[in-house]
Amino acid sequence: MKFVTSEQMREIDRYTIEELGIPAMALMENAGRAIAEEVLRFCTARSSASAASPQRGTAPVEDRAGGADFAGEHWLILVGKGNNGGDGLVCARHLADAGLAVSLLYAEPPETLRGEAAAQYAIVQALGLPGEVYAPGTGQISGPPAGGGLGRTRPFTGLVDALLGTGAKGAPRGAYASLIREANESGLPVVAADIPSGLDADSGAVHDPCIRARVTVSLAFLKAGLTQYPGAGEAGEVTVRYIGIPRALPPGMKAAGTMLSAETLKAELGVDADRPREPDGHKGTYGHVLLAAGSLPMSGAGLLAAKAALRAGCGLATWALPAALLPHVLGAVPELMLAPAEDGGAGAWNEAAAGDVLRLLAARDVLAVGPGLGRFPGEAAFLRALWEGAARPLVVDADALNILAAAGGLAAWPGREAATVLTPHPGEMARLTGLSTAEVQRDRLGVARRFAEAHGVTLVLKGARTVVAAPDGRVYVNVTGHPGMATGGSGDVLTGLIAGLLAQGLDGVQAAALGVYLHGLAGERAAAGRANPASLLAGDIIEAL
Numbered sequence: 082m083k084f085v086t087s088e089q090m091r092e093i094d095r096y097t098i099e100e101l102g103i104p105a106m107a108l109m110e111n112a113g114r115a116i117a118e119e120v121l122r123f124c125t126a127r128s129s130a131s132a133a134s135p136q137r138g139t140a141p142v143e144d145r146a147g148g149a150d151f152a153g154e155h156w157l158i159l160v161g162k163g164n165n166g167g168d169g170l171v172c173a174r175h176l177a178d179a180g181l182a183v184s185l186l187y188a189e190p191p192e193t194l195r196g197e198a199a200a201q202y203a204i205v206q207a208l209g210l211p212g213e214v215y216a217p218g219t220g221q222i223s224g225p226p227a228g229g230g231l232g233r234t235r236p237f238t239g240l241v242d243a244l245l246g247t248g249a250k251g252a253p254r255g256a257y258a259s260l261i262r263e264a265n266e267s268g269l270p271v272v273a274a275d276i277p278s279g280l281d282a283d284s285g286a287v288h289d290p291c292i293r294a295r296v297t298v299s300l301a302f303l304k305a306g307l308t309q310y311p312g313a314g315e316a317g318e319v320t321v322r323y324i325g326i327p328r329a330l331p332p333g334m335k336a337a338g339t340m341l342s343a344e345t346l347k348a349e350l351g352v353d354a355d356r357p358r359e360p361d362g363h364k365g366t367y368g369h370v371l372l373a374a375g376s377l378p379m380s381g382a383g384l385l386a387a388k389a390a391l392r393a394g395c396g397l398a399t400w401a402l403p404a405a406l407l408p409h410v411l412g413a414v415p416e417l418m419l420a421p422a423e424d425g426g427a428g429a430w431n432e433a434a435a436g437d438v439l440r441l442l443a444a445r446d447v448l449a450v451g452p453g454l455g456r457f458p459g460e461a462a463f464l465r466a467l468w469e470g471a472a473r474p475l476v477v478d479a480d481a482l483n484i485l486a487a488a489g490g491l492a493a494w495p496g497r498e499a500a501t502v503l504t505p506h507p508g509e510m511a512r513l514t515g516l517s518t519a520e521v522q523r524d525r526l527g528v529a530r531r532f533a534e535a536h537g538v539t540l541v542l543k544g545a546r547t548v549v550a551a552p553d554g555r556v557y558v559n560v561t562g563h564p565g566m567a568t569g570g571s572g573d574v575l576t577g578l579i580a581g582l583l584a585q586g587l588d589g590v591q592a593a594a595l596g597v598y599l600h601g602l603a604g605e606r607a608a609a610g611r612a613n614p615a616s617l618l619a620g621d622i623i624e625a626l
């Protein structure tokens with residue numbers, strides 16, 4: 082599934098209306114109807130859910146006749162002054178025709194409505210749908226007994242947020258802000274039109290206030306801000322509804338990004354998650370991964386990454402580690418080959434060890450550097466030697482990223498020919514970019530895309546809804562995963578997994594996208610198998626691969 086920015090959506094609207102000639106009124110009609118259908122779906126689910134779990138001891142309920150009964154529903158439509166509000170007016174009409182009680186609450190006097198929204202206002206007036214202009218603090222939403230508003234006769238059972246859509250700029254202002262606060266305080270379920278009002282449609286940042294929706298009906302295309310937290314968390318269940326805007330983007334327009342799924346991996350990246358193996362495959366067919374990882378206090382990171390690479394299906398894996406550590410990890414993973422890097426007996430890395438790694442790499446296909454590497458004198462020269470000397474696909478993670486950042490970041494480093502994948506978590510990304518972690522998290526999609534394009538690397542910005550940004554600007558968002566995966570070593574597993582896929586001939590973007598997808602899927606499966614998912618260990622993810 083593709084997603085777009087609000088600016089792209091405005092251009093898509095313009096192109097559809099002005100170049101293709103599809104009337105804006107038709108689009109608004111379809112939008113309002115789609116939102117109404119999602120409200121009805123919500124009501125039906127809620128009533129069947131309550132029916133499904135009747136209070137204990139109540140009298141037997143006669144089996145409901147087929148069609149749902151919405152007689153008990155009273156929905157309040159919060160109407161903004163733009164076309165989002167117009168969608169809400171159309172929605173109101175369709176809900177009324179489905180038998181729900183419907184009332185309208187206008188953020189601003191409806192006389193300020195323009196264009197199609199004004200035309201829709203005239204229709205709801207002709208139909209006599211009750212409405213009031215919002216008066217802050219008069220309890221119009223809270224209904225009886227506190228307020229004397231529209232809900233005085235019958236309490237509301239739900240709200241439609243048609244206040245602000247892709248035309249919003251900045252934090253909700255004035256009446257919109259207090260209306261959003263009252264809506265959230267009412268505790269009533271909210272179905273948001275296009276996006277929850279108060280959400281930044283492009284980054285997923287959440288203004289104060291922002292509607293907390295149970296359902297968000299994204300019109301025509303998924304909006305970028307709905308793919309990243311915290312916005313994704315405020316949107317509730319997101320459904321994208323076709324409203325008559327062609328699914329093909331206007332000529333020359335590239336979507337802001339694509340949500341990863343088995344289908345998009347195959348269609349977009351030519352990667353088959355369940356790729357069958359050739360019958361005559363042999364160890365050499367599937368590549369050989371070299372890991373430069375581990376140090377005295379963190380030898381496990383190297384083991385996890387190496388094991389994950391093998392589980393990813395590479396033919397062979399060699400773990401280069403400081404010589405003093407080697408005896409202690411002998412046999413830990415029998416399938417793994419070990420290679421000592423000169424450490425002077427300290428169990429730490431040093432600048433000279435880069436030569437050992439490059440010599441080993443000559444007979445191997447991929448290098449992953451970073452898990453458990455630690456910090457050490459000569460670290461920058463060590464990493465630079467690998468960055469420039471490794472004419473192979475390279476995965477850079479963890480301390481290698483921190484060393485890179487401490488050495489001044491990639492701006493001063495030469496571009497690399499071979500595939501290069503960096504896998505920072507938000508804190509490491511902050512150090513790499515000089516931003517604060519909060520600034521990274523406020524615009525994950527933009528920060529990742531700009532970095533990947535600027536430095537010609539594949540950038541994996543980890544976290545819920547991991548972002549994979551390609552050197553050519555393509556952006557993918559991963560939706561697999563589980564909170565239980567926020568555990569030490571989970572990142573080491575991902576590094577090994579991506580390296581293992583690179584060793585099998587995938588390019589940087591393919592390996593990163595498939596890697597994050599499988600990593601999350603494995604985490605879900607590992608968590609599902611545990612009574613308490615919080616007890617998940619990184620090793621469980623490897624076993625689930």
Ligand SMILES: NC(=O)C1=CN([C@@H]2O[C@H](COP(=O)(O)OP(=O)(O)OC[C@H]3O[C@@H](n4cnc5c(N)ncnc54)[C@H](O)[C@@H]3O)[C@@H](O)[C@H]2O)[C@H](O)CC1
Binds near residue numbers: 165246300
């Ligand atoms: N254009 C189409 O063909 C379709 C549009 N659809 C819906 O329209 C909205 C976008 O509508 P737009 O008129 O551009 O703006 P909004 O309704 O989102 O904005 C409302 C209005 O509010 C003012 N405003 C902006 N920012 C703020 C703020 N921070 N606080 C208070 N007020 C603000 C400003 O005047 C805006 O104009 C889109 O989301 C769809 O819902 C349909 O999908 C059909 C096709």
Ligand SMILES: [K+]
Binds near residue numbers: 242275
């Ligand atoms: K909205």
